[in-house]
Amino acid sequence: MVNKIIWSAARLTFYFFILISILSAGLIVFPLGPIYSWYLYRDLRCWRYRHLVFPAVFNSFRIMIDWIKNPEYRFYFMVPLSSPPMNKPDRKKIKLRKDWQGKDDTCNGCIKCCVQRNCPLIDPVKKSCIAYDSFFWRYFACGRYPENLFQIKYYGCTKWDR
Numbered sequence: 001m002v003n004k005i006i007w008s009a010a011r012l013t014f015y016f017f018i019l020i021s022i023l024s025a026g027l028i029v030f031p032l033g034p035i036y037s038w039y040l041y042r043d044l045r046c047w048r049y050r051h052l053v054f055p056a057v058f059n060s061f062r063i064m065i066d067w068i069k070n071p072e073y074r075f076y077f078m079v080p081l082s083s084p085p086m087n088k089p090d091r092k093k094i095k096l097r098k099d100w101q102g103k104d105d106t107c108n109g110c111i112k113c114c115v116q117r118n119c120p121l122i123d124p125v126k127k128s129c130i131a132y133d134s135f136f137w138r139y140f141a142c143g144r145y146p147e148n149l150f151q152i153k154y155y156g157c158t159k160w161d162r
Helices: 002-023 033-041 046-069 071-076 112-116 135-139 149-155
Strands: none
Touching: 002 033, 002 046, 002 135, 033 046, 033 135, 046 071, 071 149, 112 149
16 A cells, blocks of 8 residues: 555656646746656756757647647556656557567567657657656556557557567
8 A cells, every 4th residue: 555655746846847747838947957857868967868858848738739629548558656667568458469579578570659649759860768667667657558449459569479
């Protein structure tokens, strides 16, 4: 029970920082840079990520619009406040495809879901996420992706069984 309270409080704190970022059109990120930088990149050196501030804010707007307009998306991508942080999907819920060529713990360079979301946190050259294993990654959709068949179909994921 204590863990659920801690996980909920952590998410609510993050939501608060995202809300003030959106309401300020990203401007609050500059004076509070180290906080945002730690949440998203596990790095207090916020100046390294300043070029991502406005793309991340605009992407947040796109996600909010999807949540409002598409109830199916909202339902299948919801992360309950009290759920534990994760850095990989729950293998009890989904199964790896038999013909998967990559390692079990990687996406083998596939960034289809990130590209479809227009995620500004993806490095298209390295084909990897610069937010990998950060607070954001573990507490929200990325670290637990995929959780269900809808998510696999939605992104056309080739790693997991449909």
